[in-house]
Amino acid sequence: MKLEILSLLEKNSRMTDAEMATILAADAGAVASAVHELEADGVIRGYNALIDWEKFGQEMVTAYIEVRVTPQRGQGFDKVAERIYQFPQVQACNLMSGGFDLFVVVEGRTMKEVALFVAEKLAPIDSVLSTATHFVLRKYKDRGVLFGQQHKDEREAVVL
Amino acid sequence: MNLKDMLRRNVVDTPPSGIRKYFDLINEMKDAISLGIGEPDFETPWSVREEGIWSLEKGKTHYSSNAGSVELRQEICRYLKSRFSLQYDPVHEVLVTVGGSEAIDLALRVLVGPGDEVLIPEPCYVAYKGCTLFTGATPVPIPLKAENRFRLQPEELLAAITPRTKVLLLGYPNNPTGATMDREDYVRLVDVLKDRDIIVISDEIYAELLYQGKHASLAEFPEMRDRTVLVSGFSKTFAMTGWRIGYVCCHPDLMEQMKKIHQFAIMCSPTTAQYAAVEALKNGRPDVERMVAEYNRRRRLMVDGFRKVGLDCFEPYGAFYVFPDVRKSGLNSDQFCERLLLEEKVLMVPGTAFGDCGEGFARATYATSLENIREALFRIGRFMEKMLG
Numbered sequence: 131m132k133l134e135i136l137s138l139l140e141k142n143s144r145m146t147d148a149e150m151a152t153i154l155a156a157d158a159g160a161v162a163s164a165v166h167e168l169e170a171d172g173v174i175r176g177y178n179a180l181i182d183w184e185k186f187g188q189e190m191v192t193a194y195i196e197v198r199v200t201p202q203r204g205q206g207f208d209k210v211a212e213r214i215y216q217f218p219q220v221q222a223c224n225l226m227s228g229g230f231d232l233f234v235v236v237e238g239r240t241m242k243e244v245a246l247f248v249a250e251k252l253a254p255i256d257s258v259l260s261t262a263t264h265f266v267l268r269k270y271k272d273r274g275v276l277f278g279q280q281h282k283d284e285r286e287a288v289v290l
Numbered sequence: 291m292n293l294k295d296m297l298r299r300n301v302v303d304t305p306p307s308g309i310r311k312y313f314d315l316i317n318e319m320k321d322a323i324s325l326g327i328g329e330p331d332f333e334t335p336w337s338v339r340e341e342g343i344w345s346l347e348k349g350k351t352h353y354s355s356n357a358g359s360v361e362l363r364q365e366i367c368r369y370l371k372s373r374f375s376l377q378y379d380p381v382h383e384v385l386v387t388v389g390g391s392e393a394i395d396l397a398l399r400v401l402v403g404p405g406d407e408v409l410i411p412e413p414c415y416v417a418y419k420g421c422t423l424f425t426g427a428t429p430v431p432i433p434l435k436a437e438n439r440f441r442l443q444p445e446e447l448l449a450a451i452t453p454r455t456k457v458l459l460l461g462y463p464n465n466p467t468g469a470t471m472d473r474e475d476y477v478r479l480v481d482v483l484k485d486r487d488i489i490v491i492s493d494e495i496y497a498e499l500l501y502q503g504k505h506a507s508l509a510e511f512p513e514m515r516d517r518t519v520l521v522s523g524f525s526k527t528f529a530m531t532g533w534r535i536g537y538v539c540c541h542p543d544l545m546e547q548m549k550k551i552h553q554f555a556i557m558c559s560p561t562t563a564q565y566a567a568v569e570a571l572k573n574g575r576p577d578v579e580r581m582v583a584e585y586n587r588r589r590r591l592m593v594d595g596f597r598k599v600g601l602d603c604f605e606p607y608g609a610f611y612v613f614p615d616v617r618k619s620g621l622n623s624d625q626f627c628e629r630l631l632l633e634e635k636v637l638m639v640p641g642t643a644f645g646d647c648g649e650g651f652a653r654a655t656y657a658t659s660l661e662n663i664r665e666a667l668f669r670i671g672r673f674m675e676k677m678l679g
Contacts, residue, residue, distance in 0.1 A: 138587075142660075149591065149664075152590055152591055152594045153587040153588075153590050153591050153660075154587070154590070155590055283331065283658075285327050285329060285331070286313075286327065287312075287313055287316045287317060287322075287324045287326065287327065287637065288309045288312055288313045288316070288324065288326040288327065288637065288639065289326070289327050289328040289329050290307055290309065290328055290415070290416045290465075290639070290643065290644075
């Protein structure tokens with residue numbers, strides 16, 4: 131049941147325990163306690179709204195930054211990753227396989243703000259060898275949801 | 291010359307489907323929610339669409355053999371065997387049609403004509419009666435009961451059989467009720483049918499949309515296999531309604547005649563759809579499972595919602611319809627649906643559209659988003675509060 135609860139909440143975190151219980155043909159109390167456990171165990175890390183900032187009229191810039199670093203003796207990449215992810219501008223930070231080491235997602239209000247953050251904060255860190263910054267120009271799909279045009283039901287209104 | 295005098299009587303006398311007025315009303319409304327759409331809201335899985343596109347890119351734009359491409363017929367047989375343990379010969383017993391609709395029409399055309407009777411358990415899909423009337427045969431409705439969860443009972447069948455009965459037209463899982471028939475239900479029908487000269491046309495287009503138990507078919511009984519015409523297709527299972535592709539399986543003696551009509555009237559089913567259908571059968575299983583899981587969630591929400599606002603409904607195990615009893619509102623089917631649409635902008639289809647015995651019921655489909663279902667149920671609840679005073 132927990133797996134099903136997670137898949138429902140991942141799509142719509144506002145779904146109530148009662149509704150999940152109906153949808154999953156489960157006991158409402160059992161659903162509530164499962165959700166509580168998932169939260170307590172840290173499986174559910176938070177509940178976010180997926181926002182189309184552009185639609186709201188708020189300028190928002192996202193950059194994906196490839197970072198190459200020198201791993202440190204005894205600590206590998208963890209130490210440098212920690213130095214990077216502490217910045218509030220950093221939305222995500224992942225260790226990668228392949229041609230670079232860390233993949234950092236940074237959000238800011240303007241391109242300049244993000245570029246300055248990279249130049250002044252990220253690049254100067256001792257073990258950072260190089261950065262390559264890619265700005266998002268248009269968001270088509272995020273976390274499984276299509277951005278831009280709203281989906282329109284084009285079916286005939288009544289079909290037998 | 292009066293053109294109307296030139297027309298065939300039995301076509302003119304067949305009424306069109308009775309939902310036109312709702313269609314006109316809802317099209318003028320803003321923020322209306324339609325629970326009246328009898329087709330998946332999902333789009334065809336991308337890999338299936340992509341296969342259709344690819345076939346066009348490769349210039350595969352010609353006729354296939356009349357019965358459908360060999361590859362598709364083989365895949366259909368493989369699928370029917372692995373999913374439902376039904377064995378058909380791809381060369382002599384399978385025909386790819388323009389949707390399940392063509393298959394029903396073909397089967398009726400080769401089997402019945404003036405003087406013959408076709409037994410049609412109701413409520414049912416609207417085309418059964420119309421297609422029967424076009425052949426000149428007489429449709430004989432068998433009114434099914436809600437207390438039997440709209441399953442055909444052997445005594446109901448027996449009571450309707452006359453010396454002129456030639457065909458029994460079944461549709462399970464059912465549109466509009468969502469009813470299903472178990473193997474045990476069929477066992478009891480087989481007793482009635484096996485020693486009589488009655489052919490069963492079994493429309494199993496919703497076979498995959500099943501939320502409880504295992505799909506059963508009359509064709510799986512050895513004594514019924516050769517007297518059953520199995521109709522199915524891709525529209526509901528793979529969300530491929532617009533592609534117009536289905537199939538029919540039956541004994542070669544019937545098939546030969548059906549093929550002849552199909553050959554002269556249709557030539558062959560759209561080939562783009564045929565290529566796409568092969569991909570659907572080969573690799574579409576995970577998509578089907580995903581869609582069925584989602585329908586099931588919506589189904590539970592909808593059944594629960596109707597019951598909570600005071601509309602009784604039995605739990606439907608198949609298709610994507612709920613068929614609540616609306617009599618508690620104090621209205622008949624038509625009044626209920628019309629007022630619900632005008633006052634709350636929610637469209638349901640009156641049960642009477644599916645046969646006279648649908649009076650007192652209305653059909654709602656959950657082939658729409660959870661958000662729509664939630665909002666529609668809220669509005670129906672408000673409507674019922676008003677009705678119950």
